[in-house]
Amino acid sequence: MLSNLSVLINAPVFNISLIVDGVLIGAIFALAAYGLALVWGVTSVKNLAQGDFVIMGGYCAWYATYLGVPPLLGLPIAMVVMALFGWVTFHLVVKHVIHRDLFTSLLATFGMAMVIEAGLNLGFGADVQSVNPGFGSYYLFGGLVSISKMKLIAFVLAGLLAVGIVIFMKSSRMGRAIRATAQDPRAARVLGIDTEKVYAFTFTLNAAICGAAGALVVMIWVIHPFIGVSYSIRSFVIVTAAGLGNLPGVIAVGLAMGILEQFGGFIMGAQYEQAIVVLLLLLVLVVRQIQQARVRQVVQ
Amino acid sequence: MSVQEASRFADERAAVPSGTLGQKAARFKPLGYAGLLAACAAVPFVFPGYTNTASVLLLMVIFALAWDVQGGQMGYNSLGNIFFFGAGMYISAVFQIGLWTDVGAYTRPDGLVKATFTAQQYYIGLGVGFIASGILSAVLAIAFGWIVFGLRGPYFAIGSWGVAVAAGELLSTVEWVGGGGGIAMPAFPGDPGFRKLLFYYMMLAVAVATFAFLRWLYTTRFGLALNAIRDDEEKAEAMGIHTTRYKTLAWTISAFFLGFSGAIFGNIVAFIDPRNVAFPTLTFGIYMVLMVLLGGKGTLWGPIIGAVVFDVIKEVTWTYFLGWQNVVLGLLIIVIVVFFEQGIVGSIKEWRPEWFGIRVVGKAEPATRAEMAAASKAEAAE
Amino acid sequence: MSEAIIEVENVSKTFGGVVANKDVSLRVEKGSITGLIGPNGSGKTTLFNSIVGYHPIDSGSIRFEGREISKMQVQEIARLGLLRTFQQTRVYGKMNCVDNMLISIPHRKARLRHIFGRYTTEDVDKAEILLEFVGLYTKRFLLAGGLSFGQQRLLEFAMALMNEPAVLLLDEPTAGINPTLINGLIERLRRANTDFGITLLVIEHNMRVIMNMADTIYCLAHGQLLASGKPAAIQNDRRVIDAYLGAH
Numbered sequence A: 001m002l003s004n005l006s007v008l009i010n011a012p013v014f015n016i017s018l019i020v021d022g023v024l025i026g027a028i029f030a031l032a033a034y035g036l037a038l039v040w041g042v043t044s045v046k047n048l049a050q051g052d053f054v055i056m057g058g059y060c061a062w063y064a065t066y067l068g069v070p071p072l073l074g075l076p077i078a079m080v081v082m083a084l085f086g087w088v089t090f091h092l093v094v095k096h097v098i099h100r101d102l103f104t105s106l107l108a109t110f111g112m113a114m115v116i117e118a119g120l121n122l123g124f125g126a127d128v129q130s131v132n133p134g135f136g137s138y139y140l141f142g143g144l145v146s147i148s149k150m151k152l153i154a155f156v157l158a159g160l161l162a163v164g165i166v167i168f169m170k171s172s173r174m175g176r177a178i179r180a181t182a183q184d185p186r187a188a189r190v191l192g193i194d195t196e197k198v199y200a201f202t203f204t205l206n207a208a209i210c211g212a213a214g215a216l217v218v219m220i221w222v223i224h225p226f227i228g229v230s231y232s233i234r235s236f237v238i239v240t241a242a243g244l245g246n247l248p249g250v251i252a253v254g255l256a257m258g259i260l261e262q263f264g265g266f267i268m269g270a271q272y273e274q275a276i277v278v279l280l281l282l283l284v285l286v287v288r289q290i291q292q293a294r295v296r297q298v299v300q
Numbered sequence B: 001m002s003v004q005e006a007s008r009f010a011d012e013r014a015a016v017p018s019g020t021l022g023q024k025a026a027r028f029k030p031l032g033y034a035g036l037l038a039a040c041a042a043v044p045f046v047f048p049g050y051t052n053t054a055s056v057l058l059l060m061v062i063f064a065l066a067w068d069v070q071g072g073q074m075g076y077n078s079l080g081n082i083f084f085f086g087a088g089m090y091i092s093a094v095f096q097i098g099l100w101t102d103v104g105a106y107t108r109p110d111g112l113v114k115a116t117f118t119a120q121q122y123y124i125g126l127g128v129g130f131i132a133s134g135i136l137s138a139v140l141a142i143a144f145g146w147i148v149f150g151l152r153g154p155y156f157a158i159g160s161w162g163v164a165v166a167a168g169e170l171l172s173t174v175e176w177v178g179g180g181g182g183i184a185m186p187a188f189p190g191d192p193g194f195r196k197l198l199f200y201y202m203m204l205a206v207a208v209a210t211f212a213f214l215r216w217l218y219t220t221r222f223g224l225a226l227n228a229i230r231d232d233e234e235k236a237e238a239m240g241i242h243t244t245r246y247k248t249l250a251w252t253i254s255a256f257f258l259g260f261s262g263a264i265f266g267n268i269v270a271f272i273d274p275r276n277v278a279f280p281t282l283t284f285g286i287y288m289v290l291m292v293l294l295g296g297k298g299t300l301w302g303p304i305i306g307a308v309v310f311d312v313i314k315e316v317t318w319t320y321f322l323g324w325q326n327v328v329l330g331l332l333i334i335v336i337v338v339f340f341e342q343g344i345v346g347s348i349k350e351w352r353p354e355w356f357g358i359r360v361v362g363k364a365e366p367a368t369r370a371e372m373a374a375a376s377k378a379e380a381a382e
Numbered sequence C: 001m002s003e004a005i006i007e008v009e010n011v012s013k014t015f016g017g018v019v020a021n022k023d024v025s026l027r028v029e030k031g032s033i034t035g036l037i038g039p040n041g042s043g044k045t046t047l048f049n050s051i052v053g054y055h056p057i058d059s060g061s062i063r064f065e066g067r068e069i070s071k072m073q074v075q076e077i078a079r080l081g082l083l084r085t086f087q088q089t090r091v092y093g094k095m096n097c098v099d100n101m102l103i104s105i106p107h108r109k110a111r112l113r114h115i116f117g118r119y120t121t122e123d124v125d126k127a128e129i130l131l132e133f134v135g136l137y138t139k140r141f142l143l144a145g146g147l148s149f150g151q152q153r154l155l156e157f158a159m160a161l162m163n164e165p166a167v168l169l170l171d172e173p174t175a176g177i178n179p180t181l182i183n184g185l186i187e188r189l190r191r192a193n194t195d196f197g198i199t200l201l202v203i204e205h206n207m208r209v210i211m212n213m214a215d216t217i218y219c220l221a222h223g224q225l226l227a228s229g230k231p232a233a234i235q236n237d238r239r240v241i242d243a244y245l246g247a248h
Helices: A002-010 A013-043 A050-066 A071-097 A102-124 A149-171 A173-183 A185-190 A195-220 A228-242 A247-268 A270-294 B003-008 B010-014 B021-026 B029-046 B048-071 B082-098 B119-148 B153-171 B192-217 B221-231 B233-238 B243-269 B274-278 B284-295 B302-320 B325-339 B343-351 B369-381 C044-052 C074-080 C097-102 C121-133 C149-162 C179-195 C207-213 C231-236 C238-245
Strands: A137-140 A145-148 C004-015 C018-029 C033-037 C059-064 C082-084 C167-171 C199-203 C216-221 C224-229
Touching (some): A002 A247, A013 A149, A013 A173, A013 A195, A013 A228, A050 A195, A050 A228, A071 A102, A071 A195, A102 A228, A102 B153, A102 B284, A137 A149, A145 A149, A149 A247, A173 A195, A228 A247, A247 A270, A270 B119, A270 B153, B029 B048, B029 B192, B048 B192, B048 B243, B048 B302, B082 B153, B082 B243, B082 B274, B082 B284, B119 B153, B119 B243, B153 B274, B221 B233, B221 B243, B221 C097, B233 B243, B233 C074, B284 B343, B302 B325, B302 B343, C004 C044, C004 C199, C018 C033, C033 C044, C033 C179, C044 C074, C044 C082, C044 C199, C097 C121, C121 C149, C149 C179, C179 C199, C207 C231, C216 C231, C224 C231, C224 C238, C231 C238
Parallel strands (some): C033 C199, C033 C216, C082 C167, C167 C199
Antiparallel strands (some): A137 A145, C004 C018, C004 C059
């Protein structure tokens, strides 16, 4: 561990590699977190299956590639398939728990997570999968820093998607309806907005976002049926740290998380990946408690 | 009103309307408990092939009862109480091995250093480890309560879950206790039949102790305070209740019994590892909650009934749906959570509240205490 | 009896840009009934919340029986004998009335060994006496959550009495109560003050009620203290009338 740390100190150029990688993957974390925040803010449901939706999206893209579709097309395919899946699960499960207490919705989404993981395992096996779109890398600083072109493309795509969603939220009718429902569902209903439709749409949109994130993940990293949990935790950590409805915050924290994980993984070793993610979670929660204690409130 | 007058009415309170089911059943209670205990004690002899299965069933009962103290009675839905199960398991293992030999050497992944234990060493180790597991788990509860007690609702659930997962992840990096490879428990110095019996009765003892303790606990002021925190914690604070004290105590009680259960289970399976056996947050950790939801949160028998029903369903699906366990389990979770929110006992309570001593509007009663005194005076004069 | 049991001195509180209280000072005399009035948004509930410790104040001092409480937590202040009732009545919904009363027994003397004891017959006696005082004796075994709104309010009041407070802060006690029942509630509040010696600080919108009940009245407007004095004086104070009718 110390030897890794000294590498970073003695050869600063490696820091650049870690930072760049961190930012590029952090964008995907931010994307998934945004979806979670969206559902949370509008329906109050904390979707514990968020990470599994992402991984399922990854499998959609992977399978499409397996069937011969060019890798980048996997993205829109994953989005469409996941949107459909999201719509179905909304009507089967989520719809019934929206108006119940928070713990009920937590457990219900957890049940969904379990079914998805088990389903993916049964369907695709537990092996690690990945898609190599074969784009190669850029090399900087005399070959010491390599930036995968696919990661750059993923970053750009994630950014475009985010911009697209923001524009949609601001200018479209449904976008306004969503924002209104997030602020005050009763008032929205009184003004004629069909909140049930809004809930369904929001959840479906989130599923599509997850699909996109997953398609990007499978192209720049790896997936397997049980890695969804860490993405769920990451999304939750980002939303807790940044706060609901704070999109720039979500982006910033997401990128920071990506960087932190890269450094942590490099210094301590890859087997610490899960541990780092969970420790970040506990850290964020403890810090929140301390902040809230100053105003004599609790984290709720 | 003077104090004199007040205590004169104390006798009237004892004259509770008789004839409710609860009253009639009360006479048979001690007999019922004795019978149940005898039945449980007889299981290994009547169904010898199912002794270990029955031990696991008892484990589930302990899980459910221990979780309910905090989750059902106090309203703090924790997804991380499994932390104490794993802690107890590891604590016991460390004592069982460490009393006689070097733990670090014993747990080396290459397995070159293998110690054997005499029967005496084994049993002493087991005894000490067992006692330590409960006590030290309780100490851990007090020590780590602060991490999560400023959290409410979903944050508490996820935070507590995070603590359990973190424990598993961190322990798997500690080579002294075997790291990710885990620890092979000391070999049992006796015949396998006796082994099964011993651990079954130990588990039964813990289950009975847990039940008896909680049954008493819920009749004390402590029980009422827990319910107040559940119903409205801010109100409880505004009325001056030491909420932090109660929360810590409830969590500690839960930890105490879970620690014991972990020690026994670790010995039954004879091999413990941090992620899958000691801190199985996504299986045992969640089952705790589901069993109580299924049976009825915040009741005494709900968790027990829920544990039994859940375990039976699980055993059946494991046997017939091999490979699809988690799918069935996930669906079961969804069904329980969406349709069984009240739980079995909760539904019965709604259907027949009188059985539980809950008065329903409309039953005739003296209007004031003065009337009640007059009525009983008239009765006494006859 | 000019001994002050609560002294609020130059208290200010801002919530992210909105000044809820600015330099508010008031004195509640021991054994009195003091009223706190003012149009909506004048900062009355914020002041209440500051006094009971629900949030920290930005500046100023709050003293209870001579002791500074502005840095203390809600539970500690409650245990000192300063209780409040909530605008949206709060009771323990899944417990019956008697249990609601029992759990409201003062916790200031509670030691660990008390926690695991049972409630005594004296405790239950006291609970039943107070339940009868508020007229809920016949409903004592019903779940608190099933009571009507007015009944819950009475229960909350009884629970507060059970706690033997020195001061009770009541947040709009007559709001939402059927007019025919208001007199009964007022009567009980008065008796709590005279018979049990509890000092009352009451936020009230119902002028008839507060003018008849209070010894002293403080009027807030726009987060600041506007006027204070005896009910008769306040009733005729031009500034108070303007504040309520909106003339600026």
